[in-house]
Amino acid sequence: MAKTFNTRVIGMGLALIFLGVSMPHWFSLKHIGLNVLIKNMEQNPNGNSLLVIAFLLVTLNTIHALPLYLGAFLLGDHIGERLQQNWLKITIPLSVIPLTYAIINLSIEVKRNFGGPALILLLSIILLQRLSKGRLNPLMKSLVLVQVLFGVQWLDEIPFLTTYGFGHGAISTKIKQWAVQIGFVQSLSLYSLALCSIFLINAVILTGYLVRWRISQDLHRIKLEALEDRSSKEVLNLVHDLKTPLTSIEGLISLIELRIQDGKNKDYCRNISASIRSMSEMISEILYESRKSWCSLKDLIDYVCASRLSGTNTNVDIELPNKPENIQIWINKIRLTRALVNLINNAFDAVEGQADGKVTIQVKVHGEQIWLGVSDNGGGMTAEEQKKIWQAGYSTKQHLGIGLPFVQQVAEAHEGTVSIESRMGKGTTIWIHLLRGDNGNENFGY
16 A cells, blocks of 8 residues: 655755755856966966866765756656556656766856766766665665765766766866876876775765665564564463453352352452453453453553553552543453553663652543553653664653553554654653543533
């Protein structure tokens, strides 16, 4: 199924392409002093000036080309990923880049040559997409592309490659003519080849390192998922086995109730039977993830506190709306409790060793939604950490890093979402957003 497009990414790609098209108009030879060096070279040709001009020209060409290639690369990657059509990741850059070169040449005097380097760069895009096999994100690919782009541009300055379609631009042609004039052809070729080789080799090494790093991350994630799956299966088997003795106990209690006459003892038997049925329902909720029932907000929070805080000397603050017993939510109480306990454990980790550490369970009513949140007043998280915490395997503590992805899974299973609010030095709140129940017409205050 195709995913929705991210307008921000699309806009960024188009903005980069527009930047590349417009850049020759406001960042040209004169802005880096290249026109002055060219005039001096015409009057007094020498090898040192020739190498400086070649370096500045390659740098300028790279700066001009970089936004075009990055923008086309970003658009191709995003559209191909969202439509689940990998061929678009290659086709879009191959179409967009030559088109932008044609648009640029319609509006500038010094024409941009779409020659050998441009073709090699397009082939590099194809090769990079094939080698990465979806393992590298656009940022990683962009880092590699920058290296390839700067390295390949040097091929335009190698005189013996001119007959193969390299260096047909006006200034590149002049540079090679001057090299012949002052007998500097071999030095220019070695200089250009050396820099080209350095950056291309660096691009290959960087690609290999990034792919290997990404593979190791994927393997780590797979191991964690396998560990979680194995643990879940073992728990399910154990829980399933518990139903048999519970059924036997319930049957025996019913027989005892029939044989005794004392009213108080009968009440005890009924209470035991009710507790057994309650345990049986809990076990069913664990065994069947999709199984849900109506539960009042008060009962849920009481159950969460009993599950996490019973038998400990730790405390949490609780902030509930008015009449929480009247707010009904359609949930799998056991799984949602596990998710909230995960958040509470993370919050206690965040304030560990902090004298004024505070953990709060918050519940808010927003229109047709119930927001269940766990807050702490710890050190908070950076924007980068907030992006990574939902990845399996990532953890800011010495944990397995599977808690928050599980919370997200539970929220999605309840047709809900998860969000985070965090400020450095102020603390963190993680919210689970769920739909309200059948008492939505009640006027709940705060």
